[in-house]
Amino acid sequence: xxxxxxxxxxxxxxxxxxxxxxxxxxxxxxxxxxxxxxxxxxxxxxxxxxxxxxxxxxxxxxxxxxxxxxxxxxxxxxxxxxxxxxxxxxxxxxxxxxxxxxxxxxxxxxxxxxxxxxxxxxxxxxxxxxxxxxxxxxxxxxxxxxxxxxxxxxxxxxxxxxxxxxxxxxxxxxxxxxxxxxxxxxxxxxxxxxxxxxxxxxxxxxxxxxxxxxxxxxxxxxxxxxxxxxxxxxxxxxxxxxxxxxxxxxxxxxxxxxxxxxxxxxxxxxxxxxxxxxxxxxxxxxxxxxxxxxxxxxxxxxxxxxxxxxxxxxxxxxxxxxxxxxxxxxxxxxxxxxxxxxxxxxxxxxxxxxxxxxxxxxxxxx
Amino acid sequence: xxxxxxxxxxxxxxxxxxxxxxxxxxxxxxxxxxxxxxxxxxxxxxxxxxxxxxxxxxxxxxxxxxxxxxxxxxxxxxxxxxxxxxxxxxxxxxxxxxxxxxxxxxxxxxxxxxxxxxxxxxxxxxxxxxxxxxxxxxxxxxxxxxxxxxxxxxxxxxxxxxxxxxxxxxxxxxxxxxxxxxxxxxxxxxxxxxxxxxxxxxxxxxxxxxxxxxxxxxxxxxxxxxxxxxxxxxxxxxxxxxxxxxxxxxxxxxxxxxxxxxxxxxxxxx
Numbered sequence: 001x002x003x004x005x006x007x008x009x010x011x012x013x014x015x016x017x018x019x020x021x022x023x024x025x026x027x028x029x030x031x032x033x034x035x036x037x038x039x040x041x042x043x044x045x046x047x048x049x050x051x052x053x054x055x056x057x058x059x060x061x062x063x064x065x066x067x068x069x070x071x072x073x074x075x076x077x078x079x080x081x082x083x084x085x086x087x088x089x090x091x092x093x094x095x096x097x098x099x100x101x102x103x104x105x106x107x108x109x110x111x112x113x114x115x116x117x118x119x120x121x122x123x124x125x126x127x128x129x130x131x132x133x134x135x136x137x138x139x140x141x142x143x144x145x146x147x148x149x150x151x152x153x154x155x156x157x158x159x160x161x162x163x164x165x166x167x168x169x170x171x172x173x174x175x176x177x178x179x180x181x182x183x184x185x186x187x188x189x190x191x192x193x194x195x196x197x198x199x200x201x202x203x204x205x206x207x208x209x210x211x212x213x214x215x216x217x218x219x220x221x222x223x224x225x226x227x228x229x230x231x232x233x234x235x236x237x238x239x240x241x242x243x244x245x246x247x248x249x250x251x252x253x254x255x256x257x258x259x260x261x262x263x264x265x266x267x268x269x270x271x272x273x274x275x276x277x278x279x280x281x282x283x284x285x286x287x288x289x290x291x292x293x294x295x296x297x298x299x300x301x302x303x304x305x306x307x308x309x310x311x312x313x314x315x316x317x318x319x320x321x322x323x324x325x326x327x328x329x330x331x332x333x334x335x336x337x338x339x340x341x342x343x344x345x346x347x348x349x350x351x352x353x354x355x356x357x358x359x360x361x362x363x364x365x366x
Numbered sequence: 367x368x369x370x371x372x373x374x375x376x377x378x379x380x381x382x383x384x385x386x387x388x389x390x391x392x393x394x395x396x397x398x399x400x401x402x403x404x405x406x407x408x409x410x411x412x413x414x415x416x417x418x419x420x421x422x423x424x425x426x427x428x429x430x431x432x433x434x435x436x437x438x439x440x441x442x443x444x445x446x447x448x449x450x451x452x453x454x455x456x457x458x459x460x461x462x463x464x465x466x467x468x469x470x471x472x473x474x475x476x477x478x479x480x481x482x483x484x485x486x487x488x489x490x491x492x493x494x495x496x497x498x499x500x501x502x503x504x505x506x507x508x509x510x511x512x513x514x515x516x517x518x519x520x521x522x523x524x525x526x527x528x529x530x531x532x533x534x535x536x537x538x539x540x541x542x543x544x545x546x547x548x549x550x551x552x553x554x555x556x557x558x559x560x561x562x563x564x565x566x567x568x569x570x571x572x573x574x575x576x577x578x579x580x581x582x583x584x585x586x587x588x589x590x591x592x593x594x595x596x597x598x599x600x601x602x603x604x605x606x607x608x609x610x611x612x613x614x615x616x617x618x619x620x621x622x623x624x625x626x627x628x629x630x631x632x633x634x635x636x
Contacts, residue, residue: 029584029585031584033595034592034595034596035596054584054585055423056582056584056585056586056587057587057591057592057595057596058579058591058595059591059594059595063579063580066482066485066580067485067580070485070486070489071489071493072489072492072493072500073583074500074501074502074583074584075584253401254401283500
């Protein structure tokens with residue numbers, strides 16, 4: 001019996017020692033989307049800084065938001081989507097203002113993008129952009145050229161909104177994102193109107209436009225089009241660049257002769273950006289800054305882009321990116337096109353209500 | 367047993383089995399698929415098993431899930447049994463209806479609400495008394511216990527209510543103390559229900575995504591969370607490989623348990 005007690009005591013003492021050993025390694029708790037980073041970069045960060053990375057993943061901004069709002073999430077670096085999430089988090093004071101002195105690589109960031117992000121984060125004080133993409137058109141190259149002919153303009157919203165074109169494409173399938181903001185923005189851009197408009201007439205015009213092509217739209221869905229495009233079940237999809245490029249890769253891997261391409265419409269498209277931020281109650285803000293700075297070093301972020309195939313927001317990194325990705329206008333649009341990308345802004349409640357009502361009307365077709 | 371069984375009976379049986387097991391068979395078959403696409407066959411290969419064994423994220427999550435599930439099942443069985451005993455043994459006490467309702471409430475409560483309320487409770491507790499410091503394995507386990515206890519209580523309760531009260535009375539007549547009656551008489555009789563409750567608690571905990579997502583913290587990502595979050599980029603066949611291994615382990619367990627029970631039954635008969 002004595003021995004048992006002594007053993008237990010010994011074990012407890014050992015545990016206690018282990019728990020408060022003086023050489024405790026600094027940690028950074030990173031909370032990111034799944035498959036959105038390169039493991040090699042994390043390992044290099046750990047080697048170079050001696051900071052241990054505890055890496056967790058989430059699948060939806062909502063989960064991240066729930067944890068942030070509850071407080072004391074315990075995470076040091078998070079990757080929220082700029083609109084509408086980071087925007088309202090900043091408004092609610094959930095993020096720590098970044099200390100630029102600790103972020104020497106900050107100067108590498110793309111000024112055009114930073115300018116566009118001002119509407120989300122005034123003064124770019126709380127966030128830095130990580131990866132970005134657009135919402136455009138994914139299409140089945142062979143099927144669409146077979147129907148519309150070789151010379152048809154494929155980088156235009158007219159694929160969706162021109163009733164004649166849409167009718168001829170309806171046979172092989174058109175899909176639209178089930179997202180009020182994105183879908184109405186596309187219609188407004190096609191009409192040459194401001195996608196963030198508060199004018200009821202403009203919203204009505206967009207609704208009418210949608211109703212004119214409504215019979216030719218097969219379905220509204222947030223992600224189903226990825227597989228359907230890859231399998232050749234639909235031929236035009238209004239979708240996120242990353243998803244369409246993923247559909248392209250899947251189609252290639254399947255090797256069934258389906259070729260998917262992505263185009264940013266010349267009328268303009270919605271830009272989405274995932275940001276990096278530090279929660280206001282982060283336990284290790286210093287390590288968080290070190291991590292964010294490491295990801296803004298051109299070589300590092302370029303390696304991540306090579307792996308995840310999204311464009312990063314780092315001007316200096318572009319030359320290090322794999323040529324195939326760098327020269328893909330779907331991922332890295334030309335400067336001219338870049339200027340025509342728009343961010344979605346927060347809208348007053350009554351406008352938002354009117355838009356949601358319009359969207360319900362469009363989806364139900366009545 | 368000489369007559370021919372009706373043809374449709376076999377058809378129904380075949381359909382029934384197909385309905386239950388075809389998805390699992392598909393999953394196992396595709397775990398040996400060489401293609402990265404889960405839905406397209408690209409030739410036989412075991413490379414996903416190799417990659418799975420090198421995927422530290424999935425393995426760490428699996429180990430975490432197993433530990434949480436085992437701990438949760440054990441605590442839930444103890445608490446659930448206590449609750450069931452109270453409900454069956456004490457036919458009338460003032461708050462009985464309330465207690466019965468409260469025990470069963472998590473059965474019908476949406477997981478989202480359970481998860482969110484647990485999260486808010488943990489955060490408030492941390493602010494007030496400093497415990498639990500941060501969220502992680504402990505908080506997930508506690509949250510799981512609160513909802514699996516209800517399931518265990520239901521299972522044990524049904525077994526207890528079938529229990530013959532005279533056995534207990536006989537033991538007491540012969541001089542056994544209540545504690546001894548519980549240990550020597552009741553516990554062995556309800557042990558199948560306890561085992562069933564434990565396994566149920568284990569499964570429910572392994573399965574749970576919603577509650578765990580809410581109450582997990584840094585460094586605590588359970589297996590369902592890893593799998594679900596990877597869906598955004600398309601499920602990797604590694605998940606198929608992992609599921610196949612789990613199916614094999616579970617079916618081996620079931621076969622061994624069945625064989626043991628069978629042997630025991632025969633011994634009792636002879």
